[in-house]
Amino acid sequence: MKKISSRFSIAVHILSLAYLSTSPCTSEFIARSVNTNPVIIRRIIGNLKKAGLVHVKAGTGGTYLRKDADEITLLDIYRAVEVVAKGELFHFHEHPNPDCPVGANIESVLRTSMLEAQSAMEHKLAQVTLKQLVTDLSEKAASSKS
Amino acid sequence: MKKISSRFSIAVHILSLAYLSTSPCTSEFIARSVNTNPVIIRRIIGNLKKAGLVHVKAGTGGTYLRKDADEITLLDIYRAVEVVAKGELFHFHEHPNPDCPVGANIESVLRTSMLEAQSAMEHKLAQVTLKQLVTDLSEKAASSKS
DNA sequence: TCTTTGTGTAACTATAATGGTTACATCGAG
DNA sequence: CTCGATGTAACCATTATAGTTACACAAAGA
Numbered sequence: 001m002k003k004i005s006s007r008f009s010i011a012v013h014i015l016s017l018a019y020l021s022t023s024p025c026t027s028e029f030i031a032r033s034v035n036t037n038p039v040i041i042r043r044i045i046g047n048l049k050k051a052g053l054v055h056v057k058a059g060t061g062g063t064y065l066r067k068d069a070d071e072i073t074l075l076d077i078y079r080a081v082e083v084v085a086k087g088e089l090f091h092f093h094e095h096p097n098p099d100c101p102v103g104a105n106i107e108s109v110l111r112t113s114m115l116e117a118q119s120a121m122e123h124k125l126a127q128v129t130l131k132q133l134v135t136d137l138s139e140k141a142a143s144s145k146s
Numbered sequence: 147m148k149k150i151s152s153r154f155s156i157a158v159h160i161l162s163l164a165y166l167s168t169s170p171c172t173s174e175f176i177a178r179s180v181n182t183n184p185v186i187i188r189r190i191i192g193n194l195k196k197a198g199l200v201h202v203k204a205g206t207g208g209t210y211l212r213k214d215a216d217e218i219t220l221l222d223i224y225r226a227v228e229v230v231a232k233g234e235l236f237h238f239h240e241h242p243n244p245d246c247p248v249g250a251n252i253e254s255v256l257r258t259s260m261l262e263a264q265s266a267m268e269h270k271l272a273q274v275t276l277k278q279l280v281t282d283l284s285e286k287a288a289s290s291k292s
Numbered sequence: 293t294c295t296t297t298g299t300g301t302a303a304c305t306a307t308a309a310t311g312g313t314t315a316c317a318t319c320g321a322g
Numbered sequence: 323c324t325c326g327a328t329g330t331a332a333c334c335a336t337t338a339t340a341g342t343t344a345c346a347c348a349a350a351g352a
């Protein structure tokens with residue numbers, strides 16, 4: 001891998017707009033703020049819908065939060081967009097040689113550390129709510145406007 | 147990304163062998179334990195050399211630790227194999243619209259949380275030394291042998 | 293010195309994820 | 323019924339990964 005997909009940052013961007021924006025959040029409108037294609041936005045909104053974070057007005061259009069902004073954490077968003085396969089951040093090489101003492105036992109030992117590292121990261125994401133993030137964002141916007 | 151490359155787990159495997167094995171660690175020998183191609187092993191050893199973690203006996207062959215096993219952490223190994231681009235785990239979507247209050251400010255706000263999450267993960271990796279890992283591994287090997 | 297063994301790399305391959313794009317069926321409000 | 327928006331399918335180009343063959347070169351031992 002090189003990096004965790006920008007689907008995550010785009011998803012956060014989308015939800016921030018859904019929370020803050022006064023104009024209706026169509027995929028066209030969001031795409032202009034994110035600076036990408038409306039289809040990319042719709043695909044990510046599809047993930048967010050599946051996770052129950054938003055609902056979309058069919059036909060007429062527009063994306064709206066389905067939960068309070070302080071009930072949505074960055075971890076919820078991270079999980080919703082499935083940026084890591086099967087929820088596992090680290091990929092362990094497959095089928096090390098079971099006839100070698102190292103090959104036979106390294107996986108279980110190293111996996112423990114990998115999972116701890118992953119959990120530590122996810123725990124940090126879980127500590128930040130959309131509400132907090134948007135509050136920080138609004139402050140920045142207000143101060144830079146002056 | 148889907149997952150962090152198996153280069154990391156293979157590198158840990160290689161260093162464990164270098165520490166524990168009585169036979170000389172040629173790329174052939176290591177490849178049999180890892181269950182892959184010797185060239186894959188040599189490439190990763192190249193990363194470990196660049197990071198100063200091992201040295202290789204040229205011509206005659208064999209990889210050896212260049213530091214004490216309790217001086218090498220999983221974070222050192224993780225960094226050595228460059229599994230994440232430019233050291234940044236998260237990819238932020240490029241050029242959000244600066245004319246939108248959200249687009250203009252989301253990056254700096256979200257990046258803070260991303261970096262905290264990344265640091266939390268790396269901190270966990272830094273807490274585990276090769277020595278500890280190999281000790282756990284040896285215990286497992288001894289108990290499963292009986 | 294010559295042979296053998298292993299390293300260091302280049303070059304090429306297949307596979308998969310990502311991000312982008314066009315196209316179109318369908319939904320629902322006015 | 324029309325218009326605007328969604329939900330998807332079907333592509334495409336780019337890139338990372340992992341694997342493979344090939345070969346020049348290093349050094350140890352006969």
